Amino acid sequence: MILFISDLHLSPRSPGATALFLQFLAGRARQAEALYILGDLFEAWVGDDDIDDPFHARIVAALRAASDAGLKINLMHGNRDFLLGQGFANAAGARLLPDPYDLVLPEWSFVLSHGDALCLDDTAYQAFRARVRTPEWQSKMLARPRFVRRLVARYFRWRSRNITRAVYADLNPAATDDFLRDHGYVTFIHGHTHQPAKHDHIVDGIHVERWVLADWHEDRGECLVWNGETLQREAVVFENRP
Amino acid sequence: MIKLTTNHGVIALELNAEKAPKTVANFIAYVEAGHYNNTIFHRVIKNFMIQGGGMEPGMNQKPCKAPVENEAANGLKNKRGSIAMARTNDPHSATAQFFINTVDNDFLDFKSPSGQGWGYCVFGEVVEGMDVVDKIRAVKTGNKGFHQDVPAEDVIIEKAEIV
Numbered sequence: 388m389i390l391f392i393s394d395l396h397l398s399p400r401s402p403g404a405t406a407l408f409l410q411f412l413a414g415r416a417r418q419a420e421a422l423y424i425l426g427d428l429f430e431a432w433v434g435d436d437d438i439d440d441p442f443h444a445r446i447v448a449a450l451r452a453a454s455d456a457g458l459k460i461n462l463m464h465g466n467r468d469f470l471l472g473q474g475f476a477n478a479a480g481a482r483l484l485p486d487p488y489d490l491v492l493p494e495w496s497f498v499l500s501h502g503d504a505l506c507l508d509d510t511a512y513q514a515f516r517a518r519v520r521t522p523e524w525q526s527k528m529l530a531r532p533r534f535v536r537r538l539v540a541r542y543f544r545w546r547s548r549n550i551t552r553a554v555y556a557d558l559n560p561a562a563t564d565d566f567l568r569d570h571g572y573v574t575f576i577h578g579h580t581h582q583p584a585k586h587d588h589i590v591d592g593i594h595v596e597r598w599v600l601a602d603w604h605e606d607r608g609e610c611l612v613w614n615g616e617t618l619q620r621e622a623v624v625f626e627n628r629p
Numbered sequence: 630m631i632k633l634t635t636n637h638g639v640i641a642l643e644l645n646a647e648k649a650p651k652t653v654a655n656f657i658a659y660v661e662a663g664h665y666n667n668t669i670f671h672r673v674i675k676n677f678m679i680q681g682g683g684m685e686p687g688m689n690q691k692p693c694k695a696p697v698e699n700e701a702a703n704g705l706k707n708k709r710g711s712i713a714m715a716r717t718n719d720p721h722s723a724t725a726q727f728f729i730n731t732v733d734n735d736f737l738d739f740k741s742p743s744g745q746g747w748g749y750c751v752f753g754e755v756v757e758g759m760d761v762v763d764k765i766r767a768v769k770t771g772n773k774g775f776h777q778d779v780p781a782e783d784v785i786i787e788k789a790e791i792v
Contacts, residue, residue, distance in 0.1 A: 410718065418772075627717060627722075627723075627726040629716075629749045
């Protein structure tokens with residue numbers, strides 16, 4: 388069994404979603420062989436020296452505990468946490484994936500992505516993305532003191548709130564068709580748009596499924612479950628326990 | 630007194646309104662609303678507790694009212710035969726689900742008003758039908774969906790009433 392999640396946007400300002408994720412890692416996730424986090428686990432990430440921040444340390448420890456218990460954790464960058472590096476991955480016991488990533492299983496194949504790279508109609512964002520995803524920009528950024536990076540991250544979030552339309556930009560249809568063609572018409576799973584749905588594409592006469600993952604809220608998260616035969620959405624809610 | 634009629638027999642509960650006034654009022658409101666009728670004991674761990682009151686057969690979660698304040702600091706202990714409220718990891722999040730301790734579970738008692746220390750609020754005890762609780766704790770359990778320790782055959786609370 389394989390689980391896919393994305394867009395948790397964890398931060399100290401989302402204690403509910405954070406508690407849900409910790410419960411998920413300690414319980415439900417451990418019944419799976421592998422977990423794929425397809426971007427924006429965190430609302431912001433300013434560099435792997437942030438692992439020692441108490442909020443992050445709890446999440447890193449929970450990921451590590453699940454990983455030590457046998458869960459294979461795979462992590463992709465999102466548009467918010469694209470500075471997550473090998474240091475974080477090592478501490479969390481996770482593997483960093485390139486975006487896109489071809490997941491080939493014995494029984495089925497998938498292509499995984501965060502999804503932001505295909506939102507071509509959001510030209511302002513694409514210009515920003517092109518700039519910050521270069522090694523030059525990132526090494527310059529990471530060389531700055533942490534308090535400066537935090538200010539820069541806060542500025543980016545403020546700016547993105549001010550220019551983002553009420554509705555999240557969606558994937559560009561032509562670019563998506565090309566993407567599906569390039570990846571051999573396999574099932575496409577992504578997040579980013581916060582518009583969970585299953586889309587049916589016909590590309591070159593071939594039916595291709597595109598599953599959009601749900602973002603997490605303070606009282607509810609969601610994972611997509613591959614049980615070896617089908618994909619199914621499953622709610623992540625607080626469990627009552629003693 | 631509260632009478633729980635299950636498909637394994639009757640469990641009678643004496644509630645402690647003096648020590649846990651809000652929790653008892655909350656529980657009685659659910660009883661009066663008929664909430665517990667046709668719910669199941671969905672989590673059964675033999676040497677720990679039996680938990681129920683929130684799911685219908687088929688593991689469908691029933692809607693609940695607003696959570697009740699955690700009164701676990703009332704001095705009542707999670708000893709065998711006591712009934713306490715289940716909750717999420719937020720100390721003040723108990724709604725309808727409850728559990729009956731099948732052994733002494735000191736580690737569930739209140740320690741301090743902080744995250745892990747809050748414990749689970751005991752608000753009554755089984756006064757009749759502990760043999761029924763023992764029958765339920767011994768049923769065969771397994772995984773159902775993503776839930777663990779679910780009885781293989783439904784343990785149903787057919788009716789909950791005030792007597």
